[in-house]
Amino acid sequence: MLWIPAGLALALVVLPVVGLLARTDYARLPELLTSSASLNALQLSLVTAVLSTVFCVLLGVPLAVVLARSRSRGVRVLRAVVLLPLVLPPVVGGLALLFLLGRNGFLGYLLDVTAGIRIPFTTAAVVIAQTFVAMPFLVVSLEGALRGAGDRYELVASTLGARPWTVFRRVTVPLLLPALGSGAVLSFARALGEFGATITFAGSLEGVTRTLPLEVYNQAEADVDSAVALALLLIVVAVLVIAVARPRAVEGRP
Amino acid sequence: MTLHAELELTRGSFSLSAEFDVPPGTVLAVLGPNGSGKSTLLGCLAGLFVPDDGVVTLGERTLTRTPRLLVQPHDRGVGLLAQDALLFPHLSVVDNVAFAPRSRGASRVASREAARHWLSEVDAAELADRKPAQLSGGQAQRVAIARALAGEPDLLLLDEPLAALDVDAAPAIRGLLRRVLRAAGNQRATVLVTHDPLDALALADHVLVLSRGRVVERGLTRDVLSAPRTPFTARIAGLNLVVGVAEEQGLRTAGGFISGIPAPDVAAGEPAVAVFSPGSVAVYPEGEHSAGSPRNTVAAVVGALEPHGAVVRLRTVDGDGWAEGLAADLTPAAVAELALEPGTPVRLAVKAAAVAIHPAFGP
Structure with a gap:
């Protein structure tokens, strides 16, 4: 009799979306979606989410390799730390970033005094917040793939005379590509939906830090129809991500 | 190097x-x-x-x-x-x-x-x-x-x-x-x-x-x-190895011919070895000719009998042709029934299908 709870679970996922679709004012939809505030938010969201995904890949791949391949004991502790943003409420993450990089944070103060750089409440802050919350998705999916594959191909490559960097470039990374694809898609989706850390660390300035989720929240107070239209847009983007990239984690394949 | x-x-x-x-x-x-x-x-x-x-x-x-x-x-x-x-x-x-x-x-x-x-x-x-x-x-x-x-x-x-x-x-x-x-x-x-x-x-x-x-x-x-x-x-x-020269369907040894299945890389006329496991060697009382399928039969003398897990391994000391130093695995019941002991003359039989012929090399 699993189908009763299974049906309930499915309803829990599908019905809210149906509710949203039912509530949408289709006549005003084009007008609502093409308002300058909406377009600004959409553009900002896409740009920052792409940038965050790039940073996740550049930083997350080496991190996953180190975590999966290192034999030292301290690495186990490190792995738990990497998972922190995954379990931490995003608002807490945003606060933490603020107290590191804000004007009173020790790194923020250093940057301000030495280089005149202020990060909070800029687009850079949005990208940092999104990378912070999205990177664990990439690292976890890559690390699992690396552990599953083992290091046998790498050992063979090294006996064939490949130096460690060559092994990484010509064997480790190409073998990781499928997992990297699904990890990157998950990170992108998470970055696109980021709200809590962004609003705490970067604020909500139109065209600078107000991404789509923030715009939805903003409009929910003022113009519900507009908020619903934007929400619909986010759903369409999410469905596109699943359809186009079909991450293996989403399809349930190993 | x-x-x-x-x-x-x-x-x-x-x-x-x-x-x-x-x-x-x-x-x-x-x-x-x-x-x-x-x-x-x-x-x-x-x-x-x-x-x-x-x-x-x-x-x-x-x-x-x-x-x-x-x-x-x-x-x-x-x-x-x-x-x-x-x-x-x-x-x-x-x-x-x-x-x-x-x-x-x-x-x-x-x-x-x-x-x-x-x-x-x-x-x-x-x-x-x-x-x-x-x-x-x-x-x-x-x-x-x-x-x-x-x-x-x-x-x-x-x-x-x-x-x-x-x-x-x-x-x-x-x-x-x-x-x-x-x-x-x-x-x-x-x-x-x-x-x-x-x-x-x-x-x-x-x-x-x-x-x-x-x-x-x-x-x-x-x-x-x-x-x-x-x-x-x-x-x-523990394998039985007999040295000789490969022929079409077996091995020519100093004392006879062993039928067997040649490996793909065996060339007739080249040095080769016949390999078979002690478990595939059957032992008959002397003089009794087996009329069955085993193609290879040879006279031998029991040299030693030693327990080997669940079986008894018989080693020959002497015999016609290629039977010198071969090992055969028997059950204790068979050893008792045939009244085998060191010095007993016997006849060994090996099915050709159990004999593999491999190229030999080295000294």
């Missing part, structure tokens, strides 16, 4: 202690059951682990001298061929084989050219443009051999290279390995790790028998396998 290794290593409750030399152009087989320390030994040679105490030298170079790994795996000039081919799935066959030359700095064109040369050496030139996923197990292992050889290693390590192949593919790959390992003029030292005495017999000059991390026996392959001096070796490797 000569490989010299002295290894002492303890991992938990397991310990390994071995010392050996492999002269250039020769093959040493390390024979032992699973868990006897064979793979650990290869790992020490390849530079994957540092032994607790030991030295590995290859020619003039000292690769490991505890406590330090002096030469990293990628600088050792060591080729490794494992049980699974482990071809890089994202590269075509030719690029797999070109991997080693490319890693050593050859240009893309030159390394592909070298790869095609090595592929033709292993009769796999037509596979060059395929992906590893499109190969059978035997084809993949052929390509893996080419890939290991393309690195022109001074030391070649073979880790159960035939264990993962199906029965049809194994003889052809064994024959291929024989050809490339024994190619005239090569200066490579080869260490073959296996649990199959047949691999050792077909490929190796010398054999070293490992039990629980200790060397229990070593010597010329044929001597060790045909006349094991320890019960352990007899149990894992």
